[in-house]
Amino acid sequence: MGFEPEGDGAIMLNGVYAVVMAGGKGERFWPQSRVSRPKQFLQLLGDATMIEMTVERLRQLLPVENILVVTNREYVDGVRALMPFLPEENVIGEPAARDTAPCAALAAGIIRARGGDEAVMILLPADHMIERTHDLASLLEDVALRAQKNPEWIYTVGVVPTEPATGYGYIRCGEMLEPAGETKLFRSLGFREKPDLATARAFLEEGSYRWNCGMFLFQVRALEAEMARQCPELATMLRQVSDLEQSGTLAGTLPSLFGRQQKRSIDYAVMEHALKMAVAECRFDWDDIGSWTALRNHLTADRNGNVATGLFAELDSHNLIVSGQPNHLVAAIGVNDLVIVTTPDATLVCHANQAQRIKELLATFGLRPELRPFL
Known part of the structure; x- marks a missing residue:
């Protein structure tokens, strides 16, 4: 029996879609993680799996028709069984493991076909722990509404560090921008890789660095423009996926189209060098359940x-x-x-x-x- 949420929330943004990336392996959770049950399908903290909790948080903000899950094609049936309230066509199977950049391009192409270039896309991992779900929904609402008005900007969420952690990437914040509702926004001055302990301590003391929690919000055309500038082959795939989705022929073509993409992360391929990147300061509790x-x-x-x-x-x-x-x-x-x-x-x-x-x-x-x- 799948996990059945109590019902949709009351916010219900228009023209906004969420994409849950659920293709990871979670090898650090062996021996419970196996080929048939990666991390996002484990019940680590309660009766629901990590992916179920992620989707349930999004239901405070969006109708289920606007929530997509991208996973390994071998897990599609399992995701649909866990969450039968999701439309079948919203559970998308990747034909090959290519990391998060091709995943984002695939999802953006499908959303472009359904909602157009101006659709706002929330891109987030399936395996993070957030307990103050109302605060998360409020921040996502603030930033999604801002993204609707700013088609050239990409937004990410930065967590104020509480310790000199070496297991997270960092984002350096610059000048404060006009707030989005109750959410503080800063111009991004660049991403930093996972630091050593001395560097992490310096980041913490300096005060302008935030943990990169891997959540992004943007209009589809903003992602397409950055991909066209930095990695044109991904922008080409995005447009091809959109056309094929509209014509109803995506399933037959996707294996060859997706399989020839390079394996790379969305951070490295696009976000680290985006021209207009803003950091929304996290207003909810967050933990990357990484080990x-x-x-x-x-x-x-x-x-x-x-x-x-x-x-x-x-x-x-x-x-x-x-x-x-x-x-x-x-x-x-x-x-x-x-x-x-x-x-x-x-x-x-x-x-x-x-x-x-x-x-x-x-x-x-x-x-x-x-x-x-x-x-």
């Missing part, structure tokens, strides 16, 4: 600092992160600072400060095919 250690931010710790899902018991153990099963007891005695993850056929145990090395483990050792996350 098992992120669960500590969203689960209630016991008196020893342990957080756990599933059956768990401990003696003299501290600061554990446990993701278990409802019918499988994880018991710990006298250990500290570990990540322990169990599934019916695999168990992961690692020090919390080594959790980012799961991808290295998977690449280094020849796991049996059924235990590999992605074949």
